[in-house]
Amino acid sequence: MIRQYYSVNEKYRKDTGQLNITPRFLFGSGPANAYPRVLQAIGSRQIANRDPQFVDLIKDIQSLLRYAWQTDNAFTLPISGTGRNAMEAVAANLIEPNDRILVGVNGFFGNYICEAARRYGAKVFKLKGEIGAAFSLSAIEAQLKRVRPKVFFLIHGQSASGTCQPMEGIGELCHRYDTLLVLDTVTSLGAVPVFLDHWKVDAAFTTGHRCLSCPPGISAFTFSERALRVIRNRKSRIANSTTDFSGLIRRKVSSRHYLYTLPINLVYGLREALQILAEQGLEVTWKRHRETAEALWEGLAEMGLRCPVHPDIRLPNLTAVDIPDTVDADRIRPYLLKEFNIEISSGLGDWQGRVWRLGLMGINSRRANVVLLLSALKNALAVHRRAFFSETAG
Amino acid sequence: MIRQYYSVNEKYRKDTGQLNITPRFLFGSGPANAYPRVLQAIGSRQIANRDPQFVDLIKDIQSLLRYAWQTDNAFTLPISGTGRNAMEAVAANLIEPNDRILVGVNGFFGNYICEAARRYGAKVFKLKGEIGAAFSLSAIEAQLKRVRPKVFFLIHGQSASGTCQPMEGIGELCHRYDTLLVLDTVTSLGAVPVFLDHWKVDAAFTTGHRCLSCPPGISAFTFSERALRVIRNRKSRIANSTTDFSGLIRRKVSSRHYLYTLPINLVYGLREALQILAEQGLEVTWKRHRETAEALWEGLAEMGLRCPVHPDIRLPNLTAVDIPDTVDADRIRPYLLKEFNIEISSGLGDWQGRVWRLGLMGINSRRANVVLLLSALKNALAVHRRAFFSETAG
Numbered sequence: 062m063i064r065q066y067y068s069v070n071e072k073y074r075k076d077t078g079q080l081n082i083t084p085r086f087l088f089g090s091g092p093a094n095a096y097p098r099v100l101q102a103i104g105s106r107q108i109a110n111r112d113p114q115f116v117d118l119i120k121d122i123q124s125l126l127r128y129a130w131q132t133d134n135a136f137t138l139p140i141s142g143t144g145r146n147a148m149e150a151v152a153a154n155l156i157e158p159n160d161r162i163l164v165g166v167n168g169f170f171g172n173y174i175c176e177a178a179r180r181y182g183a184k185v186f187k188l189k190g191e192i193g194a195a196f197s198l199s200a201i202e203a204q205l206k207r208v209r210p211k212v213f214f215l216i217h218g219q220s221a222s223g224t225c226q227p228m229e230g231i232g233e234l235c236h237r238y239d240t241l242l243v244l245d246t247v248t249s250l251g252a253v254p255v256f257l258d259h260w261k262v263d264a265a266f267t268t269g270h271r272c273l274s275c276p277p278g279i280s281a282f283t284f285s286e287r288a289l290r291v292i293r294n295r296k297s298r299i300a301n302s303t304t305d306f307s308g309l310i311r312r313k314v315s316s317r318h319y320l321y322t323l324p325i326n327l328v329y330g331l332r333e334a335l336q337i338l339a340e341q342g343l344e345v346t347w348k349r350h351r352e353t354a355e356a357l358w359e360g361l362a363e364m365g366l367r368c369p370v371h372p373d374i375r376l377p378n379l380t381a382v383d384i385p386d387t388v389d390a391d392r393i394r395p396y397l398l399k400e401f402n403i404e405i406s407s408g409l410g411d412w413q414g415r416v417w418r419l420g421l422m423g424i425n426s427r428r429a430n431v432v433l434l435l436s437a438l439k440n441a442l443a444v445h446r447r448a449f450f451s452e453t454a455g
Numbered sequence: 456m457i458r459q460y461y462s463v464n465e466k467y468r469k470d471t472g473q474l475n476i477t478p479r480f481l482f483g484s485g486p487a488n489a490y491p492r493v494l495q496a497i498g499s500r501q502i503a504n505r506d507p508q509f510v511d512l513i514k515d516i517q518s519l520l521r522y523a524w525q526t527d528n529a530f531t532l533p534i535s536g537t538g539r540n541a542m543e544a545v546a547a548n549l550i551e552p553n554d555r556i557l558v559g560v561n562g563f564f565g566n567y568i569c570e571a572a573r574r575y576g577a578k579v580f581k582l583k584g585e586i587g588a589a590f591s592l593s594a595i596e597a598q599l600k601r602v603r604p605k606v607f608f609l610i611h612g613q614s615a616s617g618t619c620q621p622m623e624g625i626g627e628l629c630h631r632y633d634t635l636l637v638l639d640t641v642t643s644l645g646a647v648p649v650f651l652d653h654w655k656v657d658a659a660f661t662t663g664h665r666c667l668s669c670p671p672g673i674s675a676f677t678f679s680e681r682a683l684r685v686i687r688n689r690k691s692r693i694a695n696s697t698t699d700f701s702g703l704i705r706r707k708v709s710s711r712h713y714l715y716t717l718p719i720n721l722v723y724g725l726r727e728a729l730q731i732l733a734e735q736g737l738e739v740t741w742k743r744h745r746e747t748a749e750a751l752w753e754g755l756a757e758m759g760l761r762c763p764v765h766p767d768i769r770l771p772n773l774t775a776v777d778i779p780d781t782v783d784a785d786r787i788r789p790y791l792l793k794e795f796n797i798e799i800s801s802g803l804g805d806w807q808g809r810v811w812r813l814g815l816m817g818i819n820s821r822r823a824n825v826v827l828l829l830s831a832l833k834n835a836l837a838v839h840r841r842a843f844f845s846e847t848a849g
Contacts, residue, residue, distance in 0.1 A: 278718020324672020
C-alpha cells in the first residue's frame with residue numbers, strides 16, 4: 062500500500078465557489094464570442110483519442126477546413142493551442158538551421174514570426190512595410206530576388222492594423238524564385254475570400270477563436286504537396302517533440318497517430334463552428350462581414366472618427382480607428398468594459414496609443430452589434446471628453 | 456473593397472449533421488471521464504484573456520494547484536495542451552545545450568522525455584529500470600554520483616505499468632549532488648499522496664484529464680525558487696517561443712502576460728475540477744481511489760487474473776493486468792468498446808501484448824464502475840475464449 066507520511070497542508074484549500082463569469086461582448090481583436098451551438102458542443106461528454114468516432118470527427122473537420130481554406134491539401138489538420146502554436150508547428154517543420162527565411166513585417170505578429178524562425182536557427186530577413194498598408198508586388202519581388210528565401214511568411218489579415226494583404230500574383234512570384242509561401246490566415250479566414258490553392262500557398266494556419274467563433278485552444282494548419290516534399294527531405298531533426306509532424310508526414314496522413322495531442326472537447330467545438338460556416342456558405346458569410354463593416358464604418362464617420370486604413374484593403378472584421386485627441390484615451394476601454402461589458406482592443410506596436418481596434422467577427426458580425434458598439438462608444442466619448450474640451454463646450 | 460476573384464469550390468462543403476457522440480466509459484490510461492460540473496463549466500460563455508475576471512480565475516487555479524501538489528511554489532500555472540506540452544515547457548526552460556540530464560526510464564514516457572531533452576541539445580543519460588518496478592534509492596544515488604546531472608527527470612506514476620515511485624529520500628539525494636529534481640505527476644496527482652515541497656521537488660507537471668477529471672487540453676506546471684534561479688541564469692535562449700517563460704519569470708509571476716495562450720473554456724473546467732478536489736479533500740480522494748482499487752484487485756483475483764505490479768507500489772488508479780493465454784487477446788478491447796462502450800488500454804513498450812491497463816481515475820473511481828468493469832471483462836473473456844479452450848470446456 063502506498064503510504065502518506067506527511068499531513069496535508071490546508072493553506073491553499075480555497076473555496077472558490079461556483080463559477081460566476083459576467084459575459085462580455087468580445088469586440089476586440091480576438092477571441093470573439095462563440096456560437097451557442099459551439100458552446101453546447103464543447104460541453105459534450107468526451108471520448109478518448111483512440112475511439113473510432115474520433116477519427117470520423119477529424120475527417121469531418123479536415124473536409125470542412127478544406128472548404129473554408131479552398132484547398133485540396135491532404136495534410137490539413139487541427140492542432141492544440143492558439144494561432145501561435147499553429148504557426149510554430151508550420152515554422153518548426155519547414156525551417157532547418159541556416160535556412161534563409163523572409164517575413165513580411167507590417168505589424169506586431171510579423172516580428173513574432175521572425176523571432177520564432179530565429180530560434181530554429183534560420184537566417185531571417187524582413188520585408189518591411191508600413192503599418193496599415195499592404196505590400197506591393199514589386200516590393201515583394203525585389204526582396205525575393207535579393208534574399209532568395211526558402212520560405213516567405215506573409216500575414217493575410219494583419220490584426221495590428223486591420224489590413225488585408227491582396228494576394229494576386231504573390232504565389233506565382235514565390236514559385237519563380239523557388240520559395241515556399243506560408244500564409245497566416247488567423248484573422249482573415251471566415252471574414253474575407255481566402256483561396257489557398259488559387260493563390261499557390263504552400264502552408265497556412267488559422268485559429269478557431271476569431272471569425273470561426275469557436276473558443277480559444279484549437280487551431281489548424283495545412284501543407285501543400287510542395288511543402289510536404291521539403292519536410293520529407295529535411296536533413297536535421299525538428300527542434301521539439303510536440304511540433305514534430307515528420308512521422309505523420311512520412312506515413313502519409315493518418316489522424317490516428319496524431320490524436321493524442323488534441324483537446325477533444327474543443328475539437329467538438331471546431332467541428333461545429335466549421336459546420337456553421339459550411340451551412341451559411343462562404344459567400345454569404347463574407348457578405349455578412351462586409352455589410353456589418355460598412356454599417357460600422359458609416360457610423361464611425363458620422364461620429365467624426367477616422368479609420369486610418371484605406372477601404373480597399375480594410376478588413377471587414379477588424380477596424381482600426383484613430384483615438385480622437387478630445388478624449389481621455391486611457392479611460393475608454395475600462396469604461397466600456399465596466400459599463401457595457403464590451404471589450405475593444407488597444408493599438409499594438411507603432412499604433413499603440415494611436416488607435417483602438419474594433420472587431421466584429423463570426424457570430425459578432427451583425428447589425429445589432431454595430432448599433433450597440435457605436436452607442437456605447439458615443440457614450441464613452443461623451444463621458445470622457447477631456448477637461449479642456451468639456452469647459453469650452455460647457 | 457476586398458474582391459473575390461475566384462468562384463467557391465463546393466467539393467468539401469460537407470454536411471456533417473448534428474454532433475452525435477456515443478458516450479464511453481473511459482477506463483483506460485486516460486483521458487478519464489470528466490465531472491458533469493466540469494463539462495457544464497467549459498460550456499460557459501468565454502471572456503477574453505485581458506479581462507480582470509480572467510486574472511482572478513488564474514489566481515484561484517494557482518491556489519488550488521498548490522493545494523493539490525502540496526507546494527508553496529509561487530510559479531504554479533496552467534498551460535495549454537496535454538502533459539506532454541507541460542513537460543516540454545519544463546524541459547525547454549530548464550535545459551541548455553550540453554547540459555547533463557538524467558532520466559528515469561522504466562516505461563514508455565521516460566524514453567519520450569529523453570528524446571525531448573536531446574532536441575534541446577542535452578547530453579542525456581538513462582537510469583534504466585524494469586517495467587513494473589520502482590527505482591531504489593541506491594540505484595538513483597549511483598547514477599547521480601556517476602552522471603552529476605543538472606536535472607533528474609523522474610516519473611511518479613508510471614502509466615505504462617501502473618507503478619508508483621516511492622519518493623522518500625530522493626530529493627535529499629538530488630540536493631546533495633546539486634541536481635534539480637523534476638517530477639512527472641501526470642498519472643499520480645489526485646490519486647495518491649503527492650507532497651512536492653516535502654519531497655524537495657524543483658519542478659513538476661501534470662494534466663487535467665486523468666485523476667482531476669477535466670477534459671484534455673489543459674495541463675499545469677510548477678517551478679521551485681531553486682529552479683527559477685537556474686532559469687534566470689540561463690546563458691542561451693529558450694528553444695521555441697511558445698514554451699519561453701523566461702520573460703514571465705524575470706518579471707516575477709504576472710499571469711496577465713501569459714494568458715494569451717490559454718484555452719479559456721478549459722481553464723473554467725480545470726478550476727471546477729480542482730475545486731471539486733478541494734471540496735472532497737485530498738485525503739478523502741486518496742482513500743476513495745484506494746478502496747476502489749482494492750475492490751477491483753479483489754475481483755480480478757477472483758477471476759484468476761494476475762496483476763504483475765507488487766501491491767506496495769501499485770497505483771490505485773491504473774492497474775496492469777496480465778492477458779490470460781486462454782483468450783483471443785486482440786478481440787477483447789474492440790468487444791468491450793462495441794458491446795459495453797467501455798474503453799480499456801493495451802500495454803505499452805515491453806508490456807505491449809502482455810497486459811491490459813485498467814484505469815479508474817477521478818470521477819470514475821467508484822465501486823459501481825468496478826462492478827461494471829469486472830462484469831464486462833468476465834463476459835468478454837467468456838465470449839472470446841480461444842477455440843482450443845472452448846472445445847475442451849464444451
